[in-house]
Amino acid sequence: xxxxxVLSAMAVLVFMMLAGCQGEAEKSSGTKSKEEGTAxxxxxxxxxxxxxxxxxxxxxxxxxSQDEVKVVGTFQGTYDETSTKLQQSISAKTGPDVTMxxxxxxxxxxxxxxxxxxxxYLKESGLKKGDFTKGLMGHSTFNDKLVSLPLNRSTPxxxxxxxxxxxxxxxxxxxWDELNEVANALVVKEGDxxxxxxxxxxxxxxxxxxMISQSKGTYFNKDKTSVGFAKNDVGVKVFQYLxxxxxxxxxxxxxxxxSGNIVNQxxxxxxxxxxxxxxGTIGDISQNTDxxxxxxxxxxxKIHATPTGGGNVAMLAGxxxxxxxxxxxDFMMEDxxxxxxxxxxTGYLPFTEKMVDSKEIQDLWxxxxxxxxxxxxLKYAVDNNKSVAWPETMHEFFSAIEAIMYDDEEIxxxxxxxxxxxxxxxxxx
Amino acid sequence: MxxxxxxxxxxxxxxxxxxxxxxxxxLWMISTSLQTFQETLSVPPTLIPxxxxxxxxxxxxxxxxxxxxxxxxxxITLSIIIIQFLxxxxxxxxxxxYEFFGKNVLFALVLIAFMMPGQVTFIPIYLMxxxxxxxxxxxxxxxPFMSNAFGIFLLRQYFMQIPEEIIxxxxxxxxxxxxxxxxxxxxxxxxxxxxxxxxxFVSHWNDYxxxxxxxxxxxxxxxxxxxxxxxxxxxxxxxxxxxxxxVVLVIPILIxxxxxxxxxxxxxxxxxxx
Numbered sequence: 001x002x003x004x005x006v007l008s009a010m011a012v013l014v015f016m017m018l019a020g021c022q023g024e025a026e027k028s029s030g031t032k033s034k035e036e037g038t039a040x041x042x043x044x045x046x047x048x049x050x051x052x053x054x055x056x057x058x059x060x061x062x063x064x065s066q067d068e069v070k071v072v073g074t075f076q077g078t079y080d081e082t083s084t085k086l087q088q089s090i091s092a093k094t095g096p097d098v099t100m101x102x103x104x105x106x107x108x109x110x111x112x113x114x115x116x117x118x119x120x121y122l123k124e125s126g127l128k129k130g131d132f133t134k135g136l137m138g139h140s141t142f143n144d145k146l147v148s149l150p151l152n153r154s155t156p157x158x159x160x161x162x163x164x165x166x167x168x169x170x171x172x173x174x175x176w177d178e179l180n181e182v183a184n185a186l187v188v189k190e191g192d193x194x195x196x197x198x199x200x201x202x203x204x205x206x207x208x209x210x211m212i213s214q215s216k217g218t219y220f221n222k223d224k225t226s227v228g229f230a231k232n233d234v235g236v237k238v239f240q241y242l243x244x245x246x247x248x249x250x251x252x253x254x255x256x257x258x259s260g261n262i263v264n265q266x267x268x269x270x271x272x273x274x275x276x277x278x279x280g281t282i283g284d285i286s287q288n289t290d291x292x293x294x295x296x297x298x299x300x301x302k303i304h305a306t307p308t309g310g311g312n313v314a315m316l317a318g319x320x321x322x323x324x325x326x327x328x329x330d331f332m333m334e335d336x337x338x339x340x341x342x343x344x345x346t347g348y349l350p351f352t353e354k355m356v357d358s359k360e361i362q363d364l365w366x367x368x369x370x371x372x373x374x375x376x377x378l379k380y381a382v383d384n385n386k387s388v389a390w391p392e393t394m395h396e397f398f399s400a401i402e403a404i405m406y407d408d409e410e411i412x413x414x415x416x417x418x419x420x421x422x423x424x425x426x427x428x429x
Numbered sequence: 430m431x432x433x434x435x436x437x438x439x440x441x442x443x444x445x446x447x448x449x450x451x452x453x454x455x456l457w458m459i460s461t462s463l464q465t466f467q468e469t470l471s472v473p474p475t476l477i478p479x480x481x482x483x484x485x486x487x488x489x490x491x492x493x494x495x496x497x498x499x500x501x502x503x504x505i506t507l508s509i510i511i512i513q514f515l516x517x518x519x520x521x522x523x524x525x526x527y528e529f530f531g532k533n534v535l536f537a538l539v540l541i542a543f544m545m546p547g548q549v550t551f552i553p554i555y556l557m558x559x560x561x562x563x564x565x566x567x568x569x570x571x572x573p574f575m576s577n578a579f580g581i582f583l584l585r586q587y588f589m590q591i592p593e594e595i596i597x598x599x600x601x602x603x604x605x606x607x608x609x610x611x612x613x614x615x616x617x618x619x620x621x622x623x624x625x626x627x628x629x630f631v632s633h634w635n636d637y638x639x640x641x642x643x644x645x646x647x648x649x650x651x652x653x654x655x656x657x658x659x660x661x662x663x664x665x666x667x668x669x670x671x672x673x674x675x676v677v678l679v680i681p682i683l684i685x686x687x688x689x690x691x692x693x694x695x696x697x698x699x700x701x702x703x
Contacts, residue, residue: 042645044645046662047662048657048658048659048660048661048662049658049659049660049661049662049664049666049667050661050664050667051661051662051663051664052658052662053492072646074645074646074647075658076641076645077641077657078662081641084642085641085642085645088551088552088555088556088642089555089559089645091556092555092556092559092560092564093559094559094564094645096645154663260663261665261666264664264665265470265665268470268665269470269471278663280663280664281663281664281665283664284661284664284665285664285665288466288467288470288665
């Protein structure tokens with residue numbers, strides 16, 4: 001008999017819990033509608049850690065600055081996870097009003113026509129496309145529609161342990177040949193074991209694409225029917241260059257998992273002298289190194305070139321509060337307390353003339369010239385992996401990089417096979 | 430006698446080595462959670478922090494609405510376990526001891542559910558939950574786990590081993606089926622129940638994928654997502670803070686494990702059969 005009571009008590013408890021959840025639902029389901037004339041805007045982003053805290057502060061500054069619009073910012077996982085969540089929530093009509101989108105995913109969403117054209121809003125606020133840094137607007141327009149604006153943008157850059165180079169009397173490399181020499185000269189071995197490497201870079205498609213562009217190749221060809229680095233063996237030469245350096249210990253290619261953190265920590269600990277890595281890490285590195293730390297343009301091969309990265313901001317076509325959503329975006333773009341302050345705090349790139357000319361950014365650059373290098377490099381920015389099919393081919397490119405860098409597969413057949421996959425994917429899309 | 434001693438020490442060393450291999454990551458996690466940021470970056474790695482930084486725990490727990498996350502984690506995990514037990518015990522009892530039409534087909538369906546990963550079903554379930562307006566509640570994280578196919582399977586095997594005579598004897602004493610199930614079968618299956626409870630607790634407490642895809646707002650998120658948010662999106666991660674968060678996440682698992690392991694041993698020793 002006693003058991004029966006216990007059981008019914010348990011059942012009651014469960015129902016109470018479920019009812020409790022239901023109660024919370026009612027409380028929070030009001031957020032989308034207007035409450036006392038205040039519109040609530042849902043904003044999704046992928047910023048964790050300190051950058052996430054700076055983003056929360058930006059949202060707080062906006063909410064404090066006026067009382068018509070209230071923004072609720074929510075972290076939705078990594079860039080990839082955010083994009084997956086957007087896909088499912090847009091079809092379920094539970095999507096946000098404003099979202100951060102990794103720039104390479106913009107095309108995919110724009111093609112499905114779920115991103116609002118912001119041209120009229122831009123005009124309304126007295127802004128024009130020309131106000132934005134050209135190198136960072138590569139992913140902003142799709143079929144003449146303005147579907148996204150820059151948010152937290154970065155580029156890869158060369159990070160240099162100047163103290164280590166000076167000890168050997170070496171100069172900061174500006175070309176591939178110099179890079180090869182310097183990286184090899186920095187190697188320290190104990191017996192057969194390398195204890196100090198010359199160059200490193202995270203496991204990512206970004207760096208091979210940068211090097212392909214520097215060799216006058218492109219990721220996709222002009223017609224978007226195949227890869228653009230098969231001609232003159234550009235791709236083979238890029239990977240041969242990396243493989244040759246890897247063999248002598250001049251290049252440390254990190255394990256795939258958490259590679260960004262691994263290379264940052266090796267660089268900060270003086271285990272490697274040169275690093276290709278995002279501009280987004282400059283702040284952290286300069287705070288945690290006791291050697292002379294400088295940044296420089298990525299070395300050129302035939303030409304200088306750099307891809308861009310990071311996130312853009314987009315307004316969703318399904319939003320019911322577009323005017324309010326734009327108000328928030330406009331604040332981020334134009335108010336000195338918007339993204340300008342966020343950029344000073346985090347080290348991402350400024351992207352409007354107004355930001356660049358502002359006292360805050362100019363002061364920052366005088367104090368930390370390393371951050372100016374990244375902005376100056378933008379004149380060489382080029383993105384040649386823009387396509388709806390990019391995310392799909394990216395996975396194939398990762399497989400090719402793994403095969404070559406980790407498994408010592410022959411470069412040419414691996415890239416040929418990759419080319420075949422890209423052509424198949426492009427013909428299907 | 431001497432030979433015996435040699436084997437004993439080899440045995441001891443092997444066990445110690447295996448124990449160390451399992452425990453070391455935990456010790457490292459605890460050590461990192463008490464280090465300063467500089468210590469987490471040092472090469473060779475710091476093993477014992479120079480002065481324990483308890484402040485890391487404060488920093489981890491104040492970086493977001495951790496009280497809400499913890500409350501959600503507890504409600505979700507406990508609700509799942511309670512509901513699972515209410516569904517699982519009668520189902521397993523019926524599959525083990527009753528003959529009815531379509532029994533084998535139904536049991537095959539249970540096994541198929543057992544083999545279906547969440548990655549296959551999450552989009553339809555999300556759309557369904559959104560349609561019902563439940564995305565801002567905890568229900569999408571509880572309802573899909575109401576029944577536990579692995580649990581039904583394990584418990585059915587366990588019930589099948591219990592001799593029919595015990596049930597017959599109870600029926601002769603005029604015990605209702607309900608009473609037989611809860612007062613005779615269930616206590617005898619304690620080891621299986623403790624095992625299932627432990628597995629269920631660990632998998633739902635630690636789950637990252639399902640809450641990530643089922644929730645859009647912080648009010649309904651569990652601890653795992655809060656801790657993922659501690660990780661720096663670009664730059665050098667604050668491992669000391671992340672590990673402090675992980676220590677907090679792991680402690681309840683250790684407690685439940687200690688409770689269950691005792692229960693399993695006890696049940697094996699005292700249960701009437703085998």
